[in-house]
Amino acid sequence: MRSVGLDLGARHIAYCEVCDGKVVERTSVQQIEQLKGRLGPGTLPAIVAFEAAREAWFVHDLLRTWGHEPKIVDTTRLKTIGIGHHKRKNDALDAEHLAIAVEQGRIPEAHVLSVEGRELREQLSVRQALVETRAGYVTTIRGLARAHGKSVATCDISNFVTHLEATEMNPGLQKLVAPLAAMLKVLDEQLVRVEEKLQNLAGRDPRIRLCATAPGVGLIVGATFMSVMDDAHRFKNAHAVSAYLGLVPSESTTGGPSKRRLGGITKQGNPHARAMLVQAAHSLLRTRKHAGDPIRLWGMNIAKKKGRSIAAVAVARRLAGVLWAMCRDGAFYDPNTATKGTFQKKSMRGSDETQRTVALRRATKKLQRRYTRRKTSEVTMT
Known part of the structure; x- marks a missing residue:
């Protein structure tokens, strides 16, 4: 098969094909x-490598329909195939290094999201932009009101318009x-x-409902987690999931193992998923119903020693790690095994079946609660 590298850019795409370590063709297109x-269809089959980018999934699917084998490269490991070596980096060189790595079998592949994962991620991206x-x-608005000697009452942001309309303002501020x-x-x-669209997508994915059986996890956190994890079996253990999300400490240990130097978390991976999990953790720590x-x-024991943020x-x-184990085993959240991180599929007999039914019923209500509350707020405003 041919060995081809593509450097996908916003304005143009660099193409490079190599054979026996030598460039046989290169070009640039828009x-x-x-x-x-x-x-295109009918051309000799090729292995085509390109970096993970916004258009990577589209290019991946298109190349498959054309009869080629696309490989999306993990951007965190680009240096291992020579990209940026000796501070020499441009589109043509990047495409060449990718093509050479294809020929040598050194492509560090990134995970290709399923169709369901892509749908979730697209809707979550739209929601994030709106939020x-x-x-x-x-x-x-709050800043403008303060500048005119007024303040809007503290409230849930979804009810802000209602509180704004109830605030007495002079005509100038109202117009502003x-x-x-x-x-x-x-x-x-x-x-x-x-x-509502996220609610429908969550209804199609039973794993999101399983995630919602865990405390602090609702529609947005569960959907965000599944849009990033996608397939639980691609991770070896819970630590691999935490590392993928950038929630493990960074390390700089040299001079032997006698003294380990750990720093803050690595913050690698999807920043939105990491933020949602931290938000869920804050909710869990401050909510008394999960006492x-x-x-x-x-977590409360750690908070006493090192502070609530840590x-x-x-x-x-x-x-x-717990959400990953639940999705891997198809199990609902069980407080008795939560700290062990080992979930086994329930036997679905007797009390186990009853517990699962109750847990999933509560999770369904939790997933619907946010949407119902928003719908009620919308009716109130109209």
Whole structure:
């Protein structure tokens, strides 16, 4: 098979093909479709490597339909195949190094998300953009109100428009914030629709419902976790999951094993998934209804010694391992085995079946609660 490397860019794509370690052809195009003459249907089969990027999944699927074997390269390991060596890095060289690595069998492959994982991630990306935009508008309105000697009552951000309308403001301030308030209503409506789509996607994936049986995990956290993990069996153990999400301590130990030097967490992997898990950990630590949960008790002991922030990261790391084990074994959350990280499939007989049914029923209500609350808020505003 031919060995081909592609460097995918926003404005152009660098193409390079090698044979016996030598470049036999290279070119540059603006769109992947312009490579049909070299990689289109009917051309000789090739192994095509390219870095993980925004368009990587589209290119991956397209090359498969054209009859080739695409390989998405893990960007965290690019230096191992010579990219950026001696501070020499440009699109043509990158494509050449990728092609050579293909020929030598040295491609560090990244995981290709399933169709379901891609759908989840796309909807979550839309939701994240809407949430961040709404937060910016709310901050701006609060700042403008303070500048006029007014303050909007502290509230849940989904109820901000209602509290804003109940705040007494002079005509000048009302006119000033009116465009932002109008946009907030639109954003809230769109968020309801996006979360309804997420609700439907979660209904199709039983693993999200399993994740929701864990304390602190709801629709958004469960969906985000599954959109990143995708296939539980691709990880060897819980530590590998934590490392993939950047929740393990960084290390710089030299001069022998006598003194280990650990730093802050590595923060590798998907930052949104890591943030959601930490947010879930904070929720678990501060919610009293989970007072007897073993993970919470373990986290509270860490909080007493090292502070709540460090405890939240530790709980997030533990929670990631627990969610992974649950998805791997198809098991619901059981406090009795949560600290061990070893979940076995329930026998589905007697009390085990009853516990599973109750746990999944509660999880279903938890997944629907957020959407129902938003829908109620929408009706109230109209």
